[in-house]
Amino acid sequence: MTITKIKKDHLRLIFDRLKDSYKLVGPRVENDVIVLTEMDFHDIPAGYKDLHGKGVYRLSGNKDSNTFSFSLGPDSFKRFLSPPVREIFAFKKSKKGISANVSSKEEKPTAFIGMRACDISALKLYDKVFLEGPVRDTGYDSLKRNSLIIAVNCLYPNGNCFCDSLGTGPEVRDGFDLAITEIQDSFLLETGSSKGSEILNGLTIEEVSDKEMDEKNSRTEDCKKTIKRHIKVNDLPWVIYRNPEHPRWTDVASRCLACGNCTQVCPTCFCNSSYDRLELSGISKKSREISGNKVRAWDSCFSKNFARVHGGNFRPSRRARYRHWMTHKLAYWIEQFGSPGCVGCGRCITWCPVGIDITEELEAIRK
Amino acid sequence: MKRPRIGVFKFTSCDGCQLSIMNLEEKFLDLLELFDIAYFRETTDRPLTGHFDISIVEGSISTAWQKNDIVDIRERSRYLITIGACATAGGLQALRNWGSITDYKNYIYPSPVIINVLSTSTPISEHVYVDYELWGCPINEKAFSETLISFLIGKKPGIPIYSLCMECKRMGLPCILVSKSEPCLGPVTRAGCGALCPYFQKPCYGCFGPKEDANIESLLKQFQNMGLTQKECILLLDKMNTYAYRKAKIERS
Ligand code: SF4
Ligand code: SF4
Ligand code: SF4
Ligand code: SF4
Ligand code: SF4
Numbered sequence A: 001m002t003i004t005k006i007k008k009d010h011l012r013l014i015f016d017r018l019k020d021s022y023k024l025v026g027p028r029v030e031n032d033v034i035v036l037t038e039m040d041f042h043d044i045p046a047g048y049k050d051l052h053g054k055g056v057y058r059l060s061g062n063k064d065s066n067t068f069s070f071s072l073g074p075d076s077f078k079r080f081l082s083p084p085v086r087e088i089f090a091f092k093k094s095k096k097g098i099s100a101n102v103s104s105k106e107e108k109p110t111a112f113i114g115m116r117a118c119d120i121s122a123l124k125l126y127d128k129v130f131l132e133g134p135v136r137d138t139g140y141d142s143l144k145r146n147s148l149i150i151a152v153n154c155l156y157p158n159g160n161c162f163c164d165s166l167g168t169g170p171e172v173r174d175g176f177d178l179a180i181t182e183i184q185d186s187f188l189l190e191t192g193s194s195k196g197s198e199i200l201n202g203l204t205i206e207e208v209s210d211k212e213m214d215e216k217n218s219r220t221e222d223c224k225k226t227i228k229r230h231i232k233v234n235d236l237p238w239v240i241y242r243n244p245e246h247p248r249w250t251d252v253a254s255r256c257l258a259c260g261n262c263t264q265v266c267p268t269c270f271c272n273s274s275y276d277r278l279e280l281s282g283i284s285k286k287s288r289e290i291s292g293n294k295v296r297a298w299d300s301c302f303s304k305n306f307a308r309v310h311g312g313n314f315r316p317s318r319r320a321r322y323r324h325w326m327t328h329k330l331a332y333w334i335e336q337f338g339s340p341g342c343v344g345c346g347r348c349i350t351w352c353p354v355g356i357d358i359t360e361e362l363e364a365i366r367k
Numbered sequence B: 001m002k003r004p005r006i007g008v009f010k011f012t013s014c015d016g017c018q019l020s021i022m023n024l025e026e027k028f029l030d031l032l033e034l035f036d037i038a039y040f041r042e043t044t045d046r047p048l049t050g051h052f053d054i055s056i057v058e059g060s061i062s063t064a065w066q067k068n069d070i071v072d073i074r075e076r077s078r079y080l081i082t083i084g085a086c087a088t089a090g091g092l093q094a095l096r097n098w099g100s101i102t103d104y105k106n107y108i109y110p111s112p113v114i115i116n117v118l119s120t121s122t123p124i125s126e127h128v129y130v131d132y133e134l135w136g137c138p139i140n141e142k143a144f145s146e147t148l149i150s151f152l153i154g155k156k157p158g159i160p161i162y163s164l165c166m167e168c169k170r171m172g173l174p175c176i177l178v179s180k181s182e183p184c185l186g187p188v189t190r191a192g193c194g195a196l197c198p199y200f201q202k203p204c205y206g207c208f209g210p211k212e213d214a215n216i217e218s219l220l221k222q223f224q225n226m227g228l229t230q231k232e233c234i235l236l237l238d239k240m241n242t243y244a245y246r247k248a249k250i251e252r253s
Helices: A008-021 A117-130 A138-145 A194-200 A210-225 A247-255 A261-265 A318-337 A358-366 B016-022 B026-034 B064-076 B084-089 B092-098 B101-108 B141-153 B164-170 B176-180 B216-225 B230-237 B242-252
Strands: A003-007 A023-030 A033-038 A049-053 A056-060 A085-094 A097-101 A110-115 A148-152 A178-182 A186-191 A272-284 A289-298 B005-010 B036-040 B052-058 B077-083 B132-134
Touching (some): A008 A194, A033 A056, A117 A138, A117 A318, A148 A194, A178 A210, A186 A210, A247 A318, A247 A358, A261 B164, A272 B026, A318 A358, B005 B064, B016 B084, B016 B141, B052 B064, B052 B084, B077 B084, B084 B132, B092 B242, B132 B141, B216 B230, B216 B242
Parallel strands (some): A023 A110, A148 A178, B005 B052, B077 B132
Antiparallel strands (some): A023 A033, A085 A097, A085 A289, A272 A289
């Protein structure tokens, strides 16, 4: 890994260069929230600060002189690598039999701009689920393989960040093509792959002084110090396994809406359901033909029909469903994939309409 | 093969859901290929005769004779499907369930004595067995055709019972409850509309009715933390699905 630097106003050149071969996806302000969409250099919410509470989010502009002054919005990059609704194949059933057609669209590869350490860690977990398991998700594979990751080291954590406790941030260590650290007068650039170094070819890059390295390290330390939320992990998964009947589960169920927001914003939640999409025009009584599409969409363990089998759902109550969600994140995952299924991004806390806080619930289960 | 016979019936309602069927436009022609629309007063003057494979019922029961008519329709039908908030939850007119019908009559009509109605407006399912319910004010056309397709090929309709938030998040809409403290009913409301109101930065007012296992108490408590009074909270529920939301609220608390 090599580290160089560019002048602050040269960042735009990197964007210009990327645009030729990539679709740029990154942070942009939409209706007073930082979302991830297709964007360009001038869309970066530079100077914006986002305030995160339990079930509360507020964004304000012109608050800081840094370009990457903001933290995370509700979207994670899973929106692009495992899209919310995706057509898997088209099918046709006729007297001759059943045929299926996998539609493959050639798309311009995507460059993900401004990915934080927690989200990079989440992507590694996604790889475990979608690529390293018994079945490879070819859709995810091709989207991921062609993409480029431009990471950003966090300057300011938000009030719900707790990556530090899980070792998933705030410092970006690997899993990127290019990583940006903002210091007072320039951007420091670390390259993590040959694709990453290629981007810098021909740009005016300069050497990094010891003083600037110190500034980088002290900025990372400052960020760590301002992380207010923590989670104890040394007694996981057993503290949860030992407490399936803890009264706190009933308490959280009285607050939980089973709305699924926490799972939709979580960068590691991966659950999907698939269904057949049929149109009236796809059915012909005369020729006895049915044609339609198999579609896959994000689902959630909070919905009653998810995990429903003949006779019902093994988790019929909100109590059982919340308990399952937290147990999966903080306990089953450890056995399934070797690490917790939480990277401490805090999104589930911010975007829960009633402000349920996973760190607080875990602490309560301990008592 | 004979096309299944369909009847479309109306009780107390605004006809909006029937209009949604007509809004299928060219798809309506596909519908005619597959089904025999034997009774549908909005589109044809074919008289009411015989039995139906599927009866589609709009509107709530709010008069004495409707109570008899719905039994007659049920007896003529193999399957009975209700469409919309009125038929499925009693509609906006069910607001009278919480007040006095005489007061309402006197307040609204110049000659209240000629208004011969029941003191309540109730969903079809309180009167006869209903095979399937489609929510919405009005219903979503896609959900309607999905239901008919399911009948044709013998599958369960793929219509979500989870929250509107799921749909809202899939669409990538910034949440106005969290980012602006708008009292959005999305977390306790069924998906199905395509998150129409949040798309326009407006809070959902619940026209698709309560989702399964809706925890209304908890959401209203949060609205109170955001500054709404208890009365304002109840008023949020008192729209076209008032009967269903209030029932869900009582049953869960
Ligand atoms: S959780 Fe950590 S890595 Fe993620 S945004 Fe917060 S500080 Fe940055
Ligand atoms: S924890 Fe919050 S976001 Fe998650 S399902 Fe419950 S109420 Fe919804
Ligand atoms: S469980 Fe919550 S804090 Fe953990 S990764 Fe998911 S959204 Fe982030
Ligand atoms: S805007 Fe409304 S429907 Fe959308 S996520 Fe927020 S609460 Fe749910
Ligand atoms: S957002 Fe709510 S009120 Fe608006 S159309 Fe959808 S269900 Fe109806």
